[in-house]
Amino acid sequence: MAHPSQLGFQDAASPVMEEMLHFHDHALMIIFLISTLVLYIIVAMVSTSLTNLYTLDSQEVEIIWTILPAIILIMIALPSLRILYLMDEINDPHLTIKVIGHQWYWSYEYTDYDDLTFDSYMIPTQDLTPGQFRLLETDHRMVVPMESPIRVLITAEDVLHSWAVPALGVKMDAVPGRLNQTTFIVARPGIYYGQCSEICGANHSFMPIVIEAVPLQHFENWSSLMLEDA
Structure with missing residues (x-):
């Protein structure tokens, strides 16, 4: 960050x-x-x-x-x-995630899994724990396996948004009625922060993006737990 x-x-x-x-x-x-x-x-x-x-x-x-x-x-x-x-260039992605922008939060759908979907809201300042970053932390992170090609399908439900994570070199507009796509490979484990980069309304600055890159085994464990909770 x-x-x-x-x-x-x-x-x-x-x-x-x-x-x-x-x-x-x-x-x-x-x-x-x-x-x-x-x-x-x-x-x-x-x-x-x-x-x-x-x-x-x-x-x-x-x-x-x-x-x-x-x-x-x-x-x-x-x-x-x-x-x-x-x-x-998008060649044989290992994982496809659909990102939907809302006023004012993000939804994530892991299309390779059944019912693996969740909404990601910013954590309010009063609920932050020590070590968390104001205006950047979310209640649910987008978890991806590292060193794997990830395809992201991006759209919006209401107004224009923009899904951007600077450390990964990703910035793609989310347009209602249109499905844009981008791809990235996370080279190392870590937590990477981004924010909506399109002025989308009163709470534009309160819809952060958090990507957590983990080894493949940890990702499989996380996806299993999420499916069980669903």
Whole structure:
């Protein structure tokens, strides 16, 4: 989760988020180099004789400032297209979960199991126990097995919502009457927090998301207990 005075993104917990962090650093360095070059040219034109007629009308300069941006765009486009492909590719998911956004809570349906469904509400501040996080904890967590491809089908019952978990690189709109899908793989066990990222009404900030990634055996034990309670 995020920490006070934190700079940068949360630590990546999925392969896609790791790729997104690498691409962010890659693009940031290109932006830094462009800004440095433009600043140098501006200073040089103000303080030297680069503003003479021969420099401004130079054919070589026009060729450079036409070809160089094209090369920069290619350097940014190729890795970004690769990441977009990785985010959209869904191959043989081990588990499918349907997420339904409501005003103002989430419902989860494990479609590979019979009757494994539950609602997830935010825990009120007065009911929090020591160690729990205000506005982020829920009464029921979405439990998934780690190192397994998880497909998430996302929709909404009333208004627009957005199911987002930054550490996993997941953010997908929940649209009434439409079924969107995304996928992720949790690389390590842990608890990952997210929130609705679409302004959906008065209690928009009170519908958090909590994903608990556990080993497969623990997930099977949890699913058995949930089915027994149902």
